[in-house]
Amino acid sequence: MSRKVRTKVGFAGKVEEIEVTVADNDPDPWGADAKLSVVGTRVPRVDGPIKVTGKAKYTYDVAPKGMLHGAILRSPHGAAVVNSIDTSAAEKLEGVVAVHAAKKAGARVLFHGDEVAGVAAETEEIAQEALTLIKVDYEVKPCVTTVEAASKKDAPRVFENRPNVQPGRARGGADADGAIEKAPLIVEATYTTEVQTHSSLETHGCVVQIDGGSVTAWASTQATFGCRQGFAGAAKVEQGNVRVISEHVGGGFGSKFDIGREGHIAVELTRKAGRPVKVMLDRKGEHLHGGNRPSSIQAFKGGVDKEGKIFGIKVATSGTGGIGGGAGSAHPGFYTVGAWEKSETNVITNAGEARAFRAPGHPQGFFGMESFLDELAEKAGIDPLEFRKKNCRSKVHLAEFDLAAEKFNWKERRRAKSGSDAGPKKRGAGMASSVWYNAGGQGFKVDVVVSPDGTVEVRNGAQDIGTGTRTVLAVLVAEELGLKPDQIVVKMGDTILPPGPNSGGSTTAASLGPAARAAGLKAKKELLERAVRDLKAKPGDLDLKDGVVVKSGSPTTMTFKKLCQALGTETLHVTGDREKNYAGYSETVAGVQMAEVEVDVETGQVRCLRVVAIQDAGRVVDRLTFESQVSGGVIQGVSYALFEERRLDPNLGVMVNPDFLNYKVAGSKDCPEIIAIAFDVANAKNNVGMMGLGEPPTIPTAGAIANAVANAIGVRVRSLPITPDKVLAALEAKKS
């Protein structure tokens, strides 16, 4: 059952009123004019202190009694057939309790790092030593590591039963060629990006314990409920007999949805050993088979006129996600591009498979698209900012473009003439944008439990992967109960708690936030009903504010603690439901970033100095958490733009940089000054108005940096990462 509610939506200067259909169960949505006391302020992470003092327990820290340490033997070859595998010597090593051959004789290994066997031993060192005693006879096969090599007619097939080149669906469908031919100015350019690994600071892994028919698994995951299914399958037990615990997680970025091969190996070892087993990947295993963002090759052709009108764009992309698929690039965003035509090809290679990675397809796609927009603008002789505004069909983006230009000082920072700075270090400015889609999903539940001593617990079984979900839920419940967020205890990451989402698509906070608010409001109503008697008030006269019950038109108050004492021996336990989203103001969130770089034209080194990131996330629940998410996205984007690249040796198929020494991730000195600005939009998609934030801030950064580099030096590097060798080569090519 539902009701109609009128609510104010939009953003500063553009507020309008719309009617939304709200489930009866659900509170009225907070509109643009909502007066809130905690929501929208700057609240430090509720779990910050336990994290920085090391008290927070991650999967790595779990050690049930009798636990063994697992280790995984991986393929040293890019492709091979296992002729034989002999684990007897490993089994005989003192301290080894179980050995599991994941590959039997005759099996193929498809990439460097493919799991061959697992060992469980009394110590990690013994487990590692045992791996060296497993004798595997490989017949090495030719492998392919690049799109080019794998696409050749006579290339060896990665999978015997299907070709390496997998054409994807065509999109757009317009006759872009015909439209482009009519344009007075035509631009063609190809952009490439490399494979990026997720590089979560906490690696994948789990601790598995099996007692009779029930399984407890502590897992570093972004999907406690998804992993419950995975462990149930691996251990062949009912899901109801599996409990997955993931109290704190050191990042996932899309790579930690299922239990992985390491989860299956942990289950096998636990069963064989009859004792709990911990299998955490080392950094090398993490790079080799912990997921990655596919590479891309994006060939653009487009037509434009001097007024900046785009006639059409045609793009053909290919890329590799190793033995997996998904090598697509997201285009064209929210731009008006005339006739649009796109084809995609996924190429299979001998490498660990791609997994969802923070805005799949987007950082690479927007790097290509936003670079190409700059090239079209240049051809048309129009400033890139003006060019984008001319071709933008999103009102939020339009407003953000202007705000970004003002905060960044675009007019001054953008070099009218490239390379005009004195000396070898040239500065430049560039911009790019993003779009994202999610307002969370329905069907989840959040419990609020109030004890007679005034303790307020918020419970949900989903995981906080480091994004700040705990804090967001604490803020929302604190808002309704008139408390401070640090007075709320949030329990998450355990499948015995109410159902929550897997953390994908930037949906976790927005899926749970409205349910937390609903539960908080329910708890408030029930508590106040009790106070009605004591304070001799009518229900509508009471409110909870600053830790006390206030009565309108009366100085009479009662502390929240006192109010809870009235519960006696009872514990108040209410559930908030996540109802479905309404048709609100906007289906998407908008982001714009501007970057300033300094390029040393003699050494080729690029430094990103400053990024202004304007980001819409619907209603911002906690501004500090917002800034943290945006900063993290920008840093990951800087790292993608300038440093990160999985390097596979083309002959051996081995990853030569499976570490953090030569797989280069931006460090503190590589991070720019980041100015993260929330662009508040009252979105009315749910009772809070929350939208997804995790992914969008990493989408524009690489494109903005690439455009800034082009502005600085007057020549474009169309390939990520923009390393010194590429910059020097581009400058050399420009000279000749």
Place this chain on the structure above:
Amino acid sequence: MNRFEYVRARSAKEAAELLAGTKGALLKASGTDLIDRMKSFIDTPPRVVSLSNADGMSDISTDGGGARIGALVTLARLAETLREGPLAAIGQAAGEAATPQIRNVATVGGNLCQRPRCWYYRLGEVPCLKKGGKDCPAIKGDNRYHAIFETSPCPIVHPSNLGGPAVAFGATIHVQGSKGIREIKAEEFFTLPKADIARENVLERDDVITAVSIPAWKGARSAYLEGREKESFDWSLVNATAVLQLEGGVCREARIVLGSVAPIPWRVPAAEAALAGKKIDEAVAAEAARKAFEGAKPLSGNAYKVPMGRAIVKRAILAAAGLWKE
């Protein structure tokens, strides 16, 4: 890693004897490199001799303009002590290495003796010449970070930040062996793969570096600069040490040593000659930098090191002369 015996030596002499006593024993100072190699099973020593309790190797003295640096002096302390003056390049080189955490434990002796960072060498599962294999995967493979001089048979680059300054300043390496002590000139300390594929210096397996002494360079000025990808925690792609004796802006003597371009610190006499007797300015420095890379033979993936290196050498010369600031 393998099972091994761990022995703490109380002195360099005892360490040398403990090394001599077990075939394949390896010396550990802070272990920042050794432990990584052991974890990858690149080294499987039956005995590890630790110097962490050894006496008399942690002092640094700068009397009379030179320096005597104990082998266990940390890079952080070295960077702090030799920040200024004629030997500033040493402090700068120490301060650019690795990360603050690593510099707080990594030692001078260990920095000079660390094994190559070639990514094929560091992958335990990939055979290479240094690990007894038949050929070098880097030559046909991904060699973007490899040598451009003396690339055959093994194009590693020497990983030591301090190697360049040690050669440039004419350092002496003091060594304790199981049979006695000796001194080795820095320039004779490092060896090419073609001389011995299994090692990067002339130390015997029972040798322990006790100290490095630097002669006084009165009136000299020096600088150390790196070209790299990242600012935080990165290896140099090219580095350069420049030591200049100047009189009224005119260069009386110059030492120019390149790093990350050859299997040893790469002194370039042609560049030094190009500076001698000249008043240092940008054109003179650029010409010396050009000379420094004459004869470079880049591999398939590292031609960029030549233009980048020229810029780094030019700037190091100018920085030593007080004409360039990063």
